[in-house]
Amino acid sequence: MTNSVEIKKLDLHFGAVKVLQDLNLDIGKGEFLVLLGSSGCGKSTLLNCIAGLLDVSGGQIHINGTNVTWAEPSERGIGMVFQSYALYPQMTVEGNLSFGLKNAKLPKAEIESRVKRASEILQIEPLLKRKPAALSGGQRQRVAIGRALVRDVDVFLFDEPLSNLDAKLRADLRVEIKRLHHSLQNTMIYVTHDQIEAMTLADRIAIMRGGQIMQLGSPDEIYGRPVNKYVADFIGSPSMNFLDGRIQGGAFHVGDLSIPLDGYDFAGGSPVDADATIGIRPEHVVTGELVGNAAFQVDVEVSLIEPTGSDTLIDCTVAGNHFRVRMDGQSRVSLGEKLRIGINPSMASLFDAKSELRL
Amino acid sequence: MVETTSHSFTGPHGPKPKKALSRRNIFLYGTLFVVTLYYALPLYIMIVTSLKGMPEIRLGNIFAPPLEVTFEPWVKAWSQACTGLTCDGLSTGFWNSVRITIPSVILSIIIASVNGYALANWKFKGANVFFTILIFGAFIPYQVMLYPIVIMLREIGLYGSLTGLVIVHTVFGMPILTLLFRNYFSSLPEELFKAARVDGAGFWGIYFRIMVPMSLPIFTVAVILQVTGIWNDFLFGVVYTGPDSYPMTVSLNNIVNSTQGVKEYNVNMAATIITGLVPLTIYFVSGKLFVRGIAAGAVKG
Numbered sequence: 001m002t003n004s005v006e007i008k009k010l011d012l013h014f015g016a017v018k019v020l021q022d023l024n025l026d027i028g029k030g031e032f033l034v035l036l037g038s039s040g041c042g043k044s045t046l047l048n049c050i051a052g053l054l055d056v057s058g059g060q061i062h063i064n065g066t067n068v069t070w071a072e073p074s075e076r077g078i079g080m081v082f083q084s085y086a087l088y089p090q091m092t093v094e095g096n097l098s099f100g101l102k103n104a105k106l107p108k109a110e111i112e113s114r115v116k117r118a119s120e121i122l123q124i125e126p127l128l129k130r131k132p133a134a135l136s137g138g139q140r141q142r143v144a145i146g147r148a149l150v151r152d153v154d155v156f157l158f159d160e161p162l163s164n165l166d167a168k169l170r171a172d173l174r175v176e177i178k179r180l181h182h183s184l185q186n187t188m189i190y191v192t193h194d195q196i197e198a199m200t201l202a203d204r205i206a207i208m209r210g211g212q213i214m215q216l217g218s219p220d221e222i223y224g225r226p227v228n229k230y231v232a233d234f235i236g237s238p239s240m241n242f243l244d245g246r247i248q249g250g251a252f253h254v255g256d257l258s259i260p261l262d263g264y265d266f267a268g269g270s271p272v273d274a275d276a277t278i279g280i281r282p283e284h285v286v287t288g289e290l291v292g293n294a295a296f297q298v299d300v301e302v303s304l305i306e307p308t309g310s311d312t313l314i315d316c317t318v319a320g321n322h323f324r325v326r327m328d329g330q331s332r333v334s335l336g337e338k339l340r341i342g343i344n345p346s347m348a349s350l351f352d353a354k355s356e357l358r359l
Numbered sequence: 360m361v362e363t364t365s366h367s368f369t370g371p372h373g374p375k376p377k378k379a380l381s382r383r384n385i386f387l388y389g390t391l392f393v394v395t396l397y398y399a400l401p402l403y404i405m406i407v408t409s410l411k412g413m414p415e416i417r418l419g420n421i422f423a424p425p426l427e428v429t430f431e432p433w434v435k436a437w438s439q440a441c442t443g444l445t446c447d448g449l450s451t452g453f454w455n456s457v458r459i460t461i462p463s464v465i466l467s468i469i470i471a472s473v474n475g476y477a478l479a480n481w482k483f484k485g486a487n488v489f490f491t492i493l494i495f496g497a498f499i500p501y502q503v504m505l506y507p508i509v510i511m512l513r514e515i516g517l518y519g520s521l522t523g524l525v526i527v528h529t530v531f532g533m534p535i536l537t538l539l540f541r542n543y544f545s546s547l548p549e550e551l552f553k554a555a556r557v558d559g560a561g562f563w564g565i566y567f568r569i570m571v572p573m574s575l576p577i578f579t580v581a582v583i584l585q586v587t588g589i590w591n592d593f594l595f596g597v598v599y600t601g602p603d604s605y606p607m608t609v610s611l612n613n614i615v616n617s618t619q620g621v622k623e624y625n626v627n628m629a630a631t632i633i634t635g636l637v638p639l640t641i642y643f644v645s646g647k648l649f650v651r652g653i654a655a656g657a658v659k660g
Contacts, residue, residue: 053553074559086550090572099568100558147558159550 004029004064004155004187005050011058012049012211019045020211023059029154030185034198037208038234043191046208047157050189051080064154074103076155079148083160085140087132093119093143094128097150118149121180138169145180158190162197174200195235199223207231225349229356232279232349238313240279241323244353247276252350254278255319259296264345267358275353282313282326286342294342300325302337314339409433409628416624432625436633440614440626445602449630452610456590456637458521459606463528464585468578471533475540476566480552490541497534505598512599519601527599528589536581543577544570579645587638607634 005027012020020042027033035043048054050061052073060069068076087096094115101111119125122142132140141161148156158177162170178201181188192198198205199219207214207222207230215227226232232240245254250270252259259278261270286294300323304315307329314325314333325341333339350359378384404421409432411425438448445451477483478490508527509518517523547570555565571578596606605613611634615627 048553051553051557053556072559073553073557078557080554080557082550082554084548084550086548086554088551088555088569099555099560103559103564147554151558 002029002065003027003062004031005189006062007046007050007059008062009059010046010049010056010061012045012054013057018211020049020056023211023213025206025213025216027187027189030187032181032188032190032201032203034202034205035189035191035208036193036195036198036205036234038193041208042211043193043208044159045211047159047189047191050076050155051078051157052076074100077153078155078157079151079153080157081141081144081148081159081161083163085132085137085144085164087140087143087147089132092129092131093124093135093146096132096143097128097146100147100151114150114152118146121149121183122146137165138173141165141173145177154187156186156188158188158192160192161190162192162194170197177201195237199235207234225358226279227358229277229279229351232351236281236283238282238324238326240281240349241285241318241321243278243280243319243321243323245276245278245319247271247274247350247359252276252278252345254321257296257298257319259343259345261345261350262295264348264350266350271359274359276359277351277353277356279349279351280343281347282324283311284344284347285325286344287325287327287339288331291340291342294344296343296345297340298343299338299340302333302335302339305333305335316341405628405632409625409632411625413621413623413625432623432629433633435623436614436626436630440623440630441617449607449610449614449633452605452607453633455521455600455604455610456607459524459528459596460586460589460637463525463532463589464582466525467529467532467536467585468581470529471536471581472540472571472574472578473566474533474537475542476544476570477562478537478541479544480549480565480570481562490537493534493537497538501531501594505594509598518599519604521600521604524595524599524604524606527595528592531595532585532588536585539581539584540574540577543574547573583641583645586641590637 003026005025007023007025010020010023010025011018023046035046037043045054049056050063052068052071056069060067062068063076063078073080088099091099097115097118098111101114106114115128116125119128122145124139124142124146127135127139127143132143135143141164144161161177162173165173174197177188177190181201190197190201202219204216204218205222206216209230215222215231217225222231222235226235229242233242243252243254245252247253247261247270249272250261252261264270291297298318300316300318302314302316306313306315310329312327312329312331312333314327316323316325316339325339327333351357352359407424408416408421410428410430412427412429412431415426436449437453438450439446440448474493478486512518512523512527517526551569552565555569560568590606591608592606593608593612596609597612600606600609611630614630
């Protein structure tokens with residue numbers, strides 16, 4: 001697989017503030033890459049750099065093998081979809097779709113056929129003569145996607161395209177974007193702070209923090225083997241439980257508990273004696289009849305119950321630490337009840353206490 | 360189930376009753392009435408006086424409506440009143456003012472809107488320095504620059520001409536208009552500008568096809584500010600033009616202040632109203648857009 005977008009040693013600073021630092025990223029042809037991070041992490045900035053809307057301070061950007069570091073946005077072979085749709089209010093939908101093509105001085109017949117094709121794919125044909133003000137949020141975002149579509153480019157850039165929509169519409173359009181990616185097979189780079197969007201859409205996710213990529217990997221990898229405590233904490237809802245303790249003699253000791261680590265896949269060798277943090281996702285805690293099979297078991301007292309319908313979240317205390325457990329929505333528990341929970345070390349994550357890196 | 364019918368409601372119902380003559384209303388409308396009177400009375404006196412003949416004015420009842428309505432003072436003010444040696448009324452000054460105002464307004468707005476657009480959207484090197492200097496210019500008193508400009512205009516051979524005055528008005532309108540346009544353009548969503556760039560529109564393409572069509576309110580504000588400002592200007596008009604090219608305000612001054620003969624109050628009043636008519640019309644025609652535009656420009660600084 002050849003690379004569609006290559007970012008080499010990218011730097012960007014505004015005065016003394018370093019927004020992006022020595023950033024390297026290769027994105028394969030037809031790949032769906034999601035840039036994920038909390039606000040201010042530089043993900044939108046990176047996207048704007050790829051689009052050519054921000055001048056970089058150092059490094060190079062290649063798209064389809066061409067160095068486009070200093071090329072105009074329109075000459076890079078990209079289409080972009082914005083959070084606020086950014087439709088030209090004085091033009092009809094048709095005008096919005098054809099604006100870029102007219103600027104590129106394409107023949108009229110070609111413009112018409114491209115607009116027709118894009119509006120068919122996105123099912124916005126009945127709206128072509130309307131102004132953006134007369135469209136709903138979902139329709140507007142469809143038109144915005146159409147504007148990228150008509151450009152017939154290999155790389156699509158999405159800047160939090162679904163953030164302005166309500167929850168139901170967001171889910172619908174998310175599916176539609178995924179379907180679009182399947183049928184077009186374009187490279188897509190998608191910025192979001194929503195981990196559900198990231199997990200469902202991405203071939204690979206790049207978790208960003210402080211202008212750098214913390215982890216780049218498939219959703220499975222990011223979820224199952226987070227490289228550090230930050231990524232572990234960021235991904236997953238409700239978030240991971242952390243217990244600070246010490247690894248000694250092949251077991252993790254926290255308070256008077258000792259969790260055996262047989263079956264844990266250490267990244268390096270197993271440390272003999274070290275301070276560490278163990279991370280256990282609430283959904284990986286074993287409850288009910290299966291507890292007997294778990295490598296480690298402990299009794300806890302239920303201190304809070306949050307039913308969400310499909311699941312029930314339980315708050316309890318393990319070795320003096322606040323701990324959350326996700327149970328099936330069907331299970332019946334009551335406040336103050338004693339509950340036996342189990343932990344399997346193969347599903348847990350261990351982090352070095354100082355560097356917070358995965359062990 | 361609880362059965363609810365309209366009978367079960369006791370106590371007040373229906374729309375909230377309003378007292379026509381509450382203490383609050385009396386105070387509110389009383390104040391409004393006094394203020395209205397304060398502003399409307401001078402205008403009333405001007406209109407009434409301009410429609411009277413001189414004998415009637417000499418009676419001294421300035422509030423009384425005219426016994427005999429005559430438009431002669433208006434005609435005289437327009438075409439016969441004496442300004443110094445010539446006696447052709449305000450008409451010459453009016454056409455001079457038109458010839459000054461229209462090019463100045465168009466030129467200053469075109470330049471200022473492009474300035475504002477460049478400053479708001481194309482963050483070029485030195486943009487902030489340029490903007491600071493421009494705004495600083497707005498705070499220098501006109502009097503300081505009066506004479507240097509006389510010399511500059513003389514050197515380029517435009518002193519005493521309408522073209523010279525047009526240039527002066529255009530330059531002096533620049534700081535405030537640029538500020539106005541810059542603020543308006545930066546209040547427009549930045550993503551629109553980005554989208555247009557991705558769509559391959561250039562500097563002028565984005566300006567004409569995206570920005571200008573969205574900016575009717577701020578253009579209206581600019582037109583009103585400039586038309587009234589330039590039309591009402593006296594200082595620059597009297598300094599930078601000659602007697603042949605005096606704008607209307609200078610002609611008006613010369614008519615009202617000419618000391619020979621009787622003071623023709625009716626003619627003076629008529630001349631003043633005619634002079635004020637242009638800005639007044641502009642306000643009435645575009646008042647709503649003006650308010651909207653001022654608010655739009657004020658949102659983001």
